[in-house]
Amino acid sequence: MQDTLEFEPTAYHIKTSDEGTALDIRDFNLWYGQKQALFDNNLEIQKGQVTALIGPSGCGKSTLLRCLNRMNDLVDDLTITGKITVDGFDIYAKGVDVIALRKRMGMVFQKPNPFAMSIYDNITYPLRVDGVTKKSILDETVERALQQAALWKEVKDRLNDSALGLSGGQQQRLCIARAVASDPEVLLMDEPCSALDPIATARIEELIEELKGTYSIVIVTHSMAQAARVSDNTAFMYLGRLIEYGDTNTIFTNPQKSRTNDYVTGRFG
Amino acid sequence: MTSLNEQLPPASSAAGAAGVAANEAVAPRARRRYSADLSALGEPALWGFGGALALGIIMIALFLMVVLYNGATTFWPKPIDRVELTDGTVIAGVERRGTIFRPDLPRLTEEQRAVVEENDGFAYRTLYQTANFDLYGDDFRWVADFEVAEVTQPADFYYFERQVWGVFVGRIAGMQINGVPMEYDAAVFRREQAAARDRFREIRRLERNDIGRINNLIERERLNQRRAILRQGEEAAAPTIAQSQERIAELQAEFQVLQARVNEIRALDRGFRVTLEEVGGRQIEPEMSQIVRYFAANNLSWTQKLGIYLSRWGEFVSAEPREANTQGGVLPAIFGTVAMTLLMVIFVAPFGVITALYLREYAKQGRITSIVRISVNNLAGVPSIVYGVFGLGFFAYTMGGTIDQLFYPENLPNPTFGKGGILWASLTLALLTVPVVIVATEEALAAVPRSMREGSLACGASKWQTIRYVVLPKALPGIMTGMILAMARGAGEVAPLMLVGVVKLAPALPIDGFYPFIHLDRSFMHLGFHIFDVGFQSRNSEAGKPMVFVTTLLLLTLIVIMNATAIIVRNRLKRKYATGQF
Numbered sequence: 001m002q003d004t005l006e007f008e009p010t011a012y013h014i015k016t017s018d019e020g021t022a023l024d025i026r027d028f029n030l031w032y033g034q035k036q037a038l039f040d041n042n043l044e045i046q047k048g049q050v051t052a053l054i055g056p057s058g059c060g061k062s063t064l065l066r067c068l069n070r071m072n073d074l075v076d077d078l079t080i081t082g083k084i085t086v087d088g089f090d091i092y093a094k095g096v097d098v099i100a101l102r103k104r105m106g107m108v109f110q111k112p113n114p115f116a117m118s119i120y121d122n123i124t125y126p127l128r129v130d131g132v133t134k135k136s137i138l139d140e141t142v143e144r145a146l147q148q149a150a151l152w153k154e155v156k157d158r159l160n161d162s163a164l165g166l167s168g169g170q171q172q173r174l175c176i177a178r179a180v181a182s183d184p185e186v187l188l189m190d191e192p193c194s195a196l197d198p199i200a201t202a203r204i205e206e207l208i209e210e211l212k213g214t215y216s217i218v219i220v221t222h223s224m225a226q227a228a229r230v231s232d233n234t235a236f237m238y239l240g241r242l243i244e245y246g247d248t249n250t251i252f253t254n255p256q257k258s259r260t261n262d263y264v265t266g267r268f269g
Numbered sequence: 270m271t272s273l274n275e276q277l278p279p280a281s282s283a284a285g286a287a288g289v290a291a292n293e294a295v296a297p298r299a300r301r302r303y304s305a306d307l308s309a310l311g312e313p314a315l316w317g318f319g320g321a322l323a324l325g326i327i328m329i330a331l332f333l334m335v336v337l338y339n340g341a342t343t344f345w346p347k348p349i350d351r352v353e354l355t356d357g358t359v360i361a362g363v364e365r366r367g368t369i370f371r372p373d374l375p376r377l378t379e380e381q382r383a384v385v386e387e388n389d390g391f392a393y394r395t396l397y398q399t400a401n402f403d404l405y406g407d408d409f410r411w412v413a414d415f416e417v418a419e420v421t422q423p424a425d426f427y428y429f430e431r432q433v434w435g436v437f438v439g440r441i442a443g444m445q446i447n448g449v450p451m452e453y454d455a456a457v458f459r460r461e462q463a464a465a466r467d468r469f470r471e472i473r474r475l476e477r478n479d480i481g482r483i484n485n486l487i488e489r490e491r492l493n494q495r496r497a498i499l500r501q502g503e504e505a506a507a508p509t510i511a512q513s514q515e516r517i518a519e520l521q522a523e524f525q526v527l528q529a530r531v532n533e534i535r536a537l538d539r540g541f542r543v544t545l546e547e548v549g550g551r552q553i554e555p556e557m558s559q560i561v562r563y564f565a566a567n568n569l570s571w572t573q574k575l576g577i578y579l580s581r582w583g584e585f586v587s588a589e590p591r592e593a594n595t596q597g598g599v600l601p602a603i604f605g606t607v608a609m610t611l612l613m614v615i616f617v618a619p620f621g622v623i624t625a626l627y628l629r630e631y632a633k634q635g636r637i638t639s640i641v642r643i644s645v646n647n648l649a650g651v652p653s654i655v656y657g658v659f660g661l662g663f664f665a666y667t668m669g670g671t672i673d674q675l676f677y678p679e680n681l682p683n684p685t686f687g688k689g690g691i692l693w694a695s696l697t698l699a700l701l702t703v704p705v706v707i708v709a710t711e712e713a714l715a716a717v718p719r720s721m722r723e724g725s726l727a728c729g730a731s732k733w734q735t736i737r738y739v740v741l742p743k744a745l746p747g748i749m750t751g752m753i754l755a756m757a758r759g760a761g762e763v764a765p766l767m768l769v770g771v772v773k774l775a776p777a778l779p780i781d782g783f784y785p786f787i788h789l790d791r792s793f794m795h796l797g798f799h800i801f802d803v804g805f806q807s808r809n810s811e812a813g814k815p816m817v818f819v820t821t822l823l824l825l826t827l828i829v830i831m832n833a834t835a836i837i838v839r840n841r842l843k844r845k846y847a848t849g850q851f
Contacts, residue, residue: 071723076634103729113724115739116845125738126728162845175724182729 022047022186022216023068028082030063032075037063039240041082045186045233050208050217052231052248054224056268060240061220065188068218069105070098086186103130106179106215107188111195112171114163114178119155122163122174126182141181148214149177150207169200176207180215187211189219193226205230224264228252236260333825340822343815344581346574349426349438349566350397351548352412353419355381360410361426361438361548362397363566365811370394372413381415396811400436401547408435409811424568429545430561432469435592435812437555439547445554448540458543458557465541465557468534475531478782483524485783490517495679561591585819590774594803595813599820601775605691605793606827608779610760612695612789613702617755620699621706622748628707629714630736642711649704657765660697665689665769669790685790689770691779692789697769698762702755709751713744749839753832760828763797771798773806796824 023045030038038060045051053061066072067084070091084091091101103126114122121128123145124138132138142159146152151173155166163174172192179187189208193201208217208230221227227234228248235245236255244251244260255261262268351361355378372385372392385392394413402408429437441453446461490513497506497513541557561584564577588598632638669686677685686692717740725735763771772792779791804810804817 069727071727074723074726099729099731102727105727107723107727109720109724109727111720113718113720115721115724116743125725125730129725129728129730129734129738178724178728 020047021045022086023218024083024085025064026083026085028064028067028084029080030060030067030072031079033077037240038067041237041242043235043242043245045216045218047216048213049232050212050219050230051233051235052227053218053220053235053237054222054227054263055237055243056263057222058239059237061235061237062190064237065190065218065220068186068188069102069107071102071107073098103182104184105186105188106182106184108172108175108179108190108192110191112168112175114166114171114174116162116164118160119163119166119174120159123177123181125178130182145177145181148180148211149173150203150210151177167200169196169203172196172200172204173207176204176211180211185216187215187217189217191220191222194222201226224252224266236263238263336818336821336825339815339818343819344578344585346428346564346566346569346577348422349428351421351423351426352397352417353421354412354416355418356416359548360397360399360412362399362410363428363438365396365398365409367393367395370413372415377415384415398436398438398812400438403434403553404547404551408809422567424565426548426565426567427545427563428566429563430596431555432559432561432591435596437545437547437553439545442544442546442552444544444557445540445542461541462543462557462560462563465538465560468538469558472531472534472538475527475534479527480524480531482783483520483527487517487520487524489784490520492679499678586823592812593807593809594774594799595807595809595816599794599796599799599823601778602794602796602799602820603823603827604778604780605771605775606760606796606824607831609691609695609698609766609793609795610756610831612691613698613759614752614756616696616699617702617706617759618752621703621751621755622710624703625707625710625714626736629711630732630740645704645707649708652764653701653762654764654768656697656701657768660693660700660765660769661689664693664696669693688790689768689792690790691770691793694766694770694793697765698759701762701765702759705755705758706748706751709754710744710748713747713751714740716747717743746839746843749835749842753835753839756835757828757832760831761797761824763795763801766795766798771795773798773802796820796827800824 021044023043025041025043025045028038028041029036041064043064053065055061063072067080068091072078080092086101086104089096115125117125120138120142123142124132127138127141143152143156146155151170154170155161155174163171166174172195176187176192193204196204205226208219211217212232219227219231231248233246234248234251236243236251236257236259238259244255244257246256251260252264255264347363349361349363351359353359369391370393371390372381374382374385374390377385392413392415394411397410397412398408399405399410400408425440426438427441429439431437441458443450443453444458444461445451446457494506494510494513497509500506501509538556538558542554543557543560544552544554546552562577562580564573569577585598586603587600589601590599591597628638628641632641665686665688669684669688669690672686673681673684721739721743722735725739726732730738770792772794775792775794777788777791779788779793780786781788800817800820803813803820807813
């Protein structure tokens with residue numbers, strides 16, 4: 001991890017335009033040791049839209065998602081070729097401030113992972129690690145983030161209670177609130193509903209609908225129904241390759257590739 | 270299971286018969302057992318596991334019961350037996366224990382031999398604590414059953430615990446109040462004895478605190494003079510020395526005043542005496558202030574016994590030892606044990622945790638890290654005496670010797686830090702227990718779920734922030750477990766301490782009222798070593814034996830208290846950082 005700054009970290013928080021490409025993935029290959037996991041992926045993620053990554057287990061969709069905020073840096077023995085650019089910055093270029101990059105990309109994980117702190121501290125965590133100590137800013141952020149995550153009404157009277165006392169669905173919405181607290185541009189969601197019951201899932205899906213526009217959302221999901229419900233664009237991946245990418249409607253109703261057709265119609269996967 | 274098995278075969282053979290009818294070539298299906306046999310169910314192994322556990326628990330319970338019984342009953346006042354022997358001698362003492370033995374037949378009288386031979390050459394003998402060491406030259410006497418003519422428990426026999434010479438068993442023949450001999454009067458004696466004890470404590474306080482302070486100041490002046498000479502040379506230091514000499518003269522004048530006061534009290538004290546008479550009629554006349562505790566052992570009500578019992582426990586935990594540690598209290602040892610253990614924790618906690626943090630979180634996992642890890646684990650298996658030798662050689666002689674040369678040259682050739690002391694002892698123990706802390710911390714860190722770290726990193730936290738705010742709090746209960754294990758091991762360790770600072774009798778505690786108040790260079794007493802010393806190194810091991818059990822009980826209690834505190838703290842942390850209901 002490099003700590004040198006090539007550019008001001010605040011530059012990440014400036015939204016240059018409201019349309020166009022949020023993330024551009026070009027010729028992206030990835031190896032875990034000797035084993036290649038991603039093959040020549042090319043993908044443009046649109047600003048303000050929801051992009052779903054679907055595909056059978058082990059197809060590399062989570063791997064690709066975790067490359068977008070360089071979470072894969074934690075893995076030893078990883079080789080990468082190709083480019084991922086955010087507003088023209090190559091995030092895998094030398095000397096990139098990974099910490100600043102991650103502040104620009106909120107991430108929500110498969111299992112809710114609130115920290116063992118109060119609800120308030122959980123949400124202010126991204127700001128506090130950034131050095132923000134002013135109470136008024138923190139208070140404001142907590143209210144905004146919780147309202148964005150549709151959790152404000154439920155927890156506003158117990159902000160100082162432990163976050164671990166919340167239910168699973170509430171914990172996941174808290175994690176979403178935490179992810180949007182630092183006002184990122186992109187929200188990465190790695191199967192955010194896979195550990196939740198249907199009612200909590202519906203709440204999260206509603207939430208995605210509301211957050212769309214404010215943030216560009218990339219969601220990895222196992223459920224084709226969910227992809228069809230929440231996403232604008234869908235990318236179908238199979239064995240590390242991007243098979244087809246396009247408008248969600250098109251992918252589900254009129255796919256160009258037979259493998260996509262087989263998958264979305266439930267013939268395999 | 271078996272009933273199911275019995276029911277099935279008819280059904281399967283019926284199916285087989287149908288198959289045969291359909292196609293003659295197919296062989297009938299082999300019978301299949303549907304129940305698992307005994308070994309598959311693991312029942313015999315279960316007996317083994319349970320048995321091993323039961324054996325362990327029984328042994329621990331036995332050990333605890335022995336310690337608890339002996340430790341708890343030692344201080345209970347026991348009656349004094351007056352034993353008349355067949356040869357006319359009379360002894361008085363407290364029954365200690367009895368054994369069966371094989372007497373030397375030719376030395377016995379006709380009748381005695383007949384009794385012994387009737388019992389196949391064996392006889393029973395009892396050990397009496399006859400006390401009165403100053404008169405008899407021995408504290409104990411074995412009495413065989415066949416020697417005894419009569420045993421009585423006279424009500425006028427008293428048990429005296431004295432400041433020196435140990436216990437006296439006998440009658441009170443009279444007393445002297447302010448130099449005037451008079452008849453024994455219980456009420457007067459009780460009052461005067463209490464007053465005498467107060468005088469005794471007054472003398473001790475004067476000697477300890479006031480005279481001790483003056484001695485301390487004089488010693489410091491003397492060291493200042495030497496320091497001045499060493500630093501500035503003989504001539505340049507002359508004014509300082511003259512000043513210092515003046516100060517010493519002042520202090521000595523003060524000393525004279527205090528000494529005179531002490532002598533005055535002593536002279537007064539000599540007038541108050543009690544005449545004690547042992548069972549054979551010999552008398553002694555100790556000062557009343559020498560009597561620590563006395564009671565008519567055969568004439569006590571249940572509440573009086575309880576009072577004596579509690580007062581003995583009180584003395585045990587709050588006073589200094591008497592009589593080569595076989596009597597009195599163990600306060601310095603309690604203090605030394607606790608202080609040393611806490612000091613050890615202060616050293617070992619940051620050191621172990623930081624090492625483990627680097628090893629687990631920062632070091633590149635590879636061959637070298639593995640070697641380091643294996644070496645750390647092996648360190649836990651090195652015999653503790655080796656650490657003692659290392660501590661003495663490295664900490665005391667090398668480091669302490671250097672410190673002496675640099676900072677305390679005026680005291681040389683007397684070592685200040687260049688000998689065993691509580692600082693070096695706790696550092697040695699810290700070294701001994703650091704592998705435990707490292708291993709436990711590493712495990713605790715490894716147990717922090719990956720999702721927690723990822724969550725923090727995804728928020729834009731740096732690695733250090735993640736460790737500081739997310740990983741460490743989550744790992745804290747596990748780290749505390751390591752600390753508890755380290756504490757338990759450190760508090761119970763004796764062997765290395767014998768080399769690096771534990772002594773039989775420490776003249777002063779490591780913390781007192783004299784500048785600089787905390788004396789980490791001082792040697793100290795330790796309960797574990799105390800047990801060894803009292804039980805096995807004392808001139809009179811029979812007298813020390815009950816103390817061994819009491820001290821063991823106390824040491825166990827102390828360790829339990831320290832561990833319980835740590836466990837409560839850990840559980841509180843655990844509750845705070847518990848995973849939610851998810």
